Amino acid sequence: MDKKDNQMRYLPLNQNDRAAMLDVIGVDNIDALFHNVPESARLKGLVDLPQHQSEHAVERHMAKLSAKSVSASSVPFFCGAGAYKHHIPATVDHLIQRSEFLTAYTPYQPEISQGTLQTLFEFQTQVALLTGMDVANASMYDGSTACAEAVVMAKRVTRKSKAILAPGLHPHYAAATQTLASTLDIQIDERDCRPGRDSHVIDHITDETACVVVQSPNVFGEIIDLAPIAEKAHAHKALLIAVFTEPVALGLIKSPGEQGADIVVGEGQGLGVGLNFGGPHVGLFACRQKLVRQMPGRVCGETVDANGDRGFVLTLSTREQHIRREKATSNICTNSGLCCLAFTIHMSLLGDAGLKQMAVLNHEYACHMADIIDGIQGAEVLNETFFNEFTVKLNKPAAEVVQQLADKGILGGVPVSRLTDGQDDLLLVCVTETSTDEDMHVFGEALAEILS
Template sequence: MRYLPLNENDRKAMLDVIGADSIDDLFQDVPEKARLKALVDLPKHQSEQAIERHMAKLSAKSVSAGSVPFFCGAGAYKHHIPATVDHLIQRSEFLTAYTPYQPEISQGTLQSLFEFQTQVALLTGMDVANASMYDGSTACAEAVVMAKRVTRKSRAILAPGLHPHYAAATQTLASTLDIQIDERDCRPGRDDHVIDHINDDTACVVVQSPNVFGEIIDLAPIAEKAHKHKALLIAVFTEPVALGAIKSPGEQGADIVVGEGQGLGVGLNFGGPHVGLFACTKKLVRQMPGRLCGETVDANGERGFVLTLSTREQHIRREKATSNICTNSGLCCLAFTIHMSLLGDAGLKRLAALNHEAACHLADVIDGIDGADVVNETFFNEFTVKLNKPATEVVEALAEKGVLGGVPVSRLTEGNEDLLLVCATETASEEDIHAFETALKEVLS
């Protein structure tokens, strides 16, 4: 947004138009205790050169993921992104954002979204996918709301291994829509027990695989039990590369599949923007939130693309809308599409194999260190380690030695202070793993 300088007369004129006496009147809904009493302690102005120098100094204090051995995951993953991806998404025609409601001038955007949807449907083993959501957590929350519409029941069961941030986003949205959230205790080895809590009042069961602890969950028996009680299985993932190695959620009986697409084509980006993936079975498509691009033919019989079905997020009758989502992560899903196209089916499977091999090697190394034990029986490229010291202390000590050694589970959920999430992707070299091993031995000794 451009900086638009206004003088006192300009501000008074605008306040007069809207019938407000002062700018403070616009913030009446903000609690008094939450308001700033004075200006933020920042210099009022500096020259452009001085600001650049200051920002460069601040940036130098950060440690980028690619500059040191890096083993963090917990929902956002460091993968190698081919230079081709960045080159293509920066083309001016892709950087110009607009809503593709006029197909005559939007064929490029619509085609790229259609290809994205096709890739997501194939990846998840589902019939249809939408044109993306904001991120994995909001996709998860929207899936639960969708399940309520489909089943007309209001009880949603969240498996213990669902990422706590996804659970929190779901709880926030559900609290406004009279949806009862049944959460399980978030700790390893508990997801299989979720099957015992499914009954006739259940609208959906939300299960993540690989889950937040890295465990791979067999979704088939959970889907079978859910379907017996006319409930939906919502399958969640945070690492899309994992779907190149494990059986797709669709093959295991999932009704809705949601997840984070950041692992393909999209960098860590300090936590965002990322891209949410959303797919479902064909019979549920009219209840799916977000945009849906379809393929058609024009008056001359040529292949073309359009936004299909009703404009569900902007329904003329508000209660008929499927969501308030009225956009998509366009540039991020384009990056996802380009990266997937470069990999192809064989490339994705090879990438997944490299991830699993790196993680297996790292797990073997960690298991050989006194004071550290790998908890998982199954994993893809991320697993949980039980330490003889608080994980936060260990991570800080590793960082001082130049190794970003994982994410303490206690950062995501209360308790579990001695548990550490460790991830190894294809970017983890033998030298990186050796550096981690050396540093961890010193810290735990």
């Protein structure tokens, strides 16, 4: 106890300890450990916050800050770009709030984690069926990290180091992949992020290619025919990695597995997991059976115990903690357990027919919205194909239009300029089953007024 400030302090290392550790690492000071963080992103000095406040004062202050946010359910909402607003049945939240689920953690002792293992087993089954693949793991952090891990996996499988990223890959997914690849001697061949160009990646596949990464529907909402790309990739002994950000689309579009994909990764947030102002999300990862031993994450399997009763085990576990570090296939340390449980419950409630019906509603509503926008002077829908999201070319900067729509109480989409440089006149508009006819006409009338 420090008598001066009357606070308990725990400082186990002295200056000599720190100096010895830095010497072993081979750096002069602690700041050198953060040299990869841009100078502009580093905090200089303390955060400008009051040193202390009463609990009541903090609650009032945080409530005022929260009141400045506009929730997706309170206004007409047409934002997507990788995070989607769908109706989540109340049953989902009711079940995941149960203590046996809410407090469950990664099953380090499988013999006493049968409930957790079974839910993960069911989750894997659903993901494999949804993607048209042989096997799925027990989830990743999110879609972007799953994409990055898939590229690393392709390097291990093919023993080649060149990855081609299609122009329609979500820029955030491309950035996450670039970050991981930069540490593992993987060469990224990335095309400029623009609509209508994904089919051209087929011309860049060579014998040096480890994998081609193609998103469908892509970030512009376009549906891509993966089959010819898969055929060309396989001819050069490369893998096709199929990516998606909207899982509901797989209820209507031919699965990536049916189109020849070797690895399928994506974001599962659209089913069971709310927008939650940005997270958490749940990454989905599936592959062909022959590649399973190179797949990151963990796989839960079904077996029988000594009495012949059904039981569940960790069939494959790739984390460094469980096997020799040099044999590890991922730096992912855990699965998104609660989020994939929410996904599993929502999928179970929908069933095959329910998911297809939900997907049809999404597409029909989006077609209606596209017709409304196409009738507005100064707005043009660019897509020839789409599921529930499409790109609109405006006669004004999209960011300014979105701000004016927000001033009218409408969250009218995502400017492409928020995701990538340039293309200031492009707007991504997403319509789901939660959008009403009134919402769409209100949006259309406001957009027409702004563009006139």
